Amino acid sequence: MPECDVAVVGAGPAGLLLACVLARRGVSVIVLEKTSGRDDRSRAIGIHPPGVAALSTAGVADAFRAEALALTGGTVTSRGRVLADLDFAPGQEVLTLPQARTQALLADRLADLAPGALRTGVLVRNVLPEGHAARALIERDGREGEVSARRIVIADGVHSGIRDVLAFGWRRVPGEADYTMLDVGGAAGDDRARLHLEPGGVVESFPLPGGGRRWVIRADAPFRSTAAFADMVRQRTGEDIGDTGDALPQSFRAAQHRAGRLVFGPLVLLGDAAHEISPIGGQGMNLAWIAACRLAAALTGPGDREAALEAYARVSLRAAATAQRRARFNMAMGAPMGAARRSARDVAIRTLARGGSGRRLLGTMTMSGL
Structure with missing residues (x-):
């Protein structure tokens, strides 16, 4: 048996x-x-x-x-301009x-x-x-x-x-890219995910329980140090990720x-x-x-x-x-891209974020229909 x-x-x-x-x-x-x-x-x-x-x-x-x-939702920006600001419906939060x-x-x-x-x-x-x-x-x-x-x-x-x-x-x-991520502690902040679609590649930021955020950078090569990671976030987004403590960046291939x-x-x-x-x-x-x-x-x-x-x-x-x-x-x-492709992408995201299309976009972002 x-x-x-x-x-x-x-x-x-x-x-x-x-x-x-x-x-x-x-x-x-x-x-x-x-x-x-x-x-x-x-x-x-x-x-x-x-x-x-x-x-x-x-x-x-x-x-x-x-x-x-x-x-509560997520914000998509490009070079400091908001492309989409989407809120999760009650009961459908991530x-x-x-x-x-x-x-x-x-x-x-x-x-x-x-x-x-x-x-x-x-x-x-x-x-x-x-x-x-x-x-x-x-x-x-x-x-x-x-x-x-x-x-x-x-x-x-x-x-x-x-x-x-x-x-x-x-x-x-099909579909692969290289990324590096770093979890940074700190005081409690907001409760929104942020996607920075920058010319050199995407920078993503997700809040964590108890304060702090996870930062993810698309980059072809791993970062040699936490300071180099923080410098790249600052270069692409203008944001300071704060005190990284003993945290070390981790690189991976998606x-x-x-x-x-x-x-x-x-x-x-x-x-x-x-x-x-x-x-x-x-x-x-x-x-x-x-x-x-x-x-x-x-x-x-x-x-x-x-x-x-x-x-x-x-x-x-x-x-x-x-x-x-x-x-x-x-x-x-989120890939690095030139000005022409970037402009077309930004227009597409703004269009997708409106009305019923925005609700469908939120659905795909939150893995509905699987």
């Missing part, structure tokens, strides 16, 4: 949220995570309305609202919360729902489908073992070694990939292991949560389970393709 109904490989936001939703529905679940300590790296902070809905499905949305900062707290809150929720379900320090070396079940070959504390489950969900991130060994496929899709398939017998891909999109604004995390709720419904709903899983894969891949097209457009809007 399998040890559990579902084993999840990876305790990131996607794997933890799926486990919470499944446990809440009475499914026996185990989460296998290779790391043991706390991860305080500065990563996803944005939680969009569909992400909040997913958290509600896990019964943890109120805990997030209590800690997160709700943004929340910001550091990913370390996101994962901690989800882990706490899982501990309440299924004590002992999260197993850390477990390296999954391979997964083997066996008819209507599967085995995960693991290593823990230098000892080999295995975990058997009716389904194994692979949610171990963009660089998933398991996905690459199996016949899921992994292809690059690339995009998509798996060819998400279901292989009893094995299922989820989250960044299934599709990589630009991480700015927490897009990858929110897309993963939307897919996790869809997968939970497929695993627990009535009817033909295999047909439900194939529908999960089809809809999730289509949603990923839509999100990737949006991200590619956003990256193009």
